[in-house]
Amino acid sequence: MAQDETGRELGHHERYRGEHPIIVEGLKTAFGPQVVHQDLDLKVRRGEILGVVGGSGTGKSVLMRAIIGLQTPTEGEVSVFGRSIAGSDPQQEIGIRNRWGVLFQGGALFSTLTVGENVEVPLKQFYPDIEPELRHEIARYKVVLSGLPEEAVSKYPSELSGGMKKRAGLARALALDPELLFLDEPTAGLDPIGAAAFDRLTLELKETLGLTVFLITHDLDTLHEICDRVAVIADKKVIAVDTVPNLMELDHPWIQEYFNGPRGRAALTAQALDELRKHMDEPVAAHAVKALDKANSKKDKA
C-alpha cells in the first residue's frame, strides 16, 4: 500500500496528498563498471509536469526504470508515494504499481493483441475479478480519452500510424486511473502537428485527471509549452531543476548549447509566435517574429 506523509496507509480510492510523490536520493546506478548515475537527487512535485532532459545515453530511461522498480539501484533511495521502491516485496508493491501508468520509449504494444486488448492487459493483471463486459467498456473509454476514434479499439498495432500507436500506449498507461504518469519520449518520431496535439492532450489529461507527469523528452517545444519545471541530467546527476526561463540563465555548457542553440531559439520563437497570435493578427505576428529571428541570427554572427 502507498502511504501519506505521516506513514498512514492509503486505501484503494484515496489519492496521495503529500508534496512529493517521487523522491530520489543519492541514487547510484551502474552496469558492471559503467556508472550511469552517481549521487543523483530528484524530487517531483505533486501535480506538476516535470520534463527530464539530457544527452542521449545520460540515463533518462534508466532513471525512469529505477523509479518504477525495474532497475535496482546500486546505492541510494527511491520512494514513490512515500514508500521505498528498492528491495520491497513485489507482492506488497502491487499496492503502488497500480497507481502509475507508463508509456515506454518506443511504445511497446503487444503486436498480437488489438488496441482494446492491450489496454485490458493491466486491468486483467491488477483486477482479475472485473467482468469482461465492464473491462471492455473501460478499455473503450480509455481509448477515446486518449484521442483515438472508437473504432481503433479493434485494430492491431500494425494497422496504426506512429501517432496513433503513441495514443494507444497512452490509453494503456491510463488503464488503471493512475495518479502518476511516466512518458518516455512520447513525441519522438511524430510530425510537429502530431507532437503539438500530443502535448495538448498530455496537458489536458494532467489538468482534468490531476496527474503528476514524469516526461522524458528531447522536444524543445514540449518543454516550453507544457512542462512546469525541467530536470537536466548531465555529469551522472540532476544538475538543475527549474523552469525553462530560469534554466536558460544558467552557465552550464550543455544547458546553454541545448536551450540557447539554434534549435532552442527556434522553439522559443515558435512560442513567441503563439503568444503574439493571441493578441494580434496572424500576418502582423509572423512579421514581428521574423524580425526577432533576424535580430537573433545577427547576434550569433557578431
Ligand SMILES: Nc1ncnc2c1ncn2[C@@H]1O[C@H](COP(=O)(O)OP(=O)(O)OP(=O)(O)O)[C@@H](O)[C@H]1O
Ligand atoms: N539493461 C542494461 N544493461 C546494460 N547497460 C544498460 C542497460 N540499460 C541501459 N544501459 C546503459 O545505460 C546508459 C543510459 O541509458 P538510457 O537508456 O537511460 O539513456 P537515455 O538517456 O534514455 O538515452 P536516449 O535519449 O537515447 O533514450 C547507456 O549507456 C546504456 O547503454
Ligand SMILES: [Mg+2]
Ligand atoms: Mg531513453
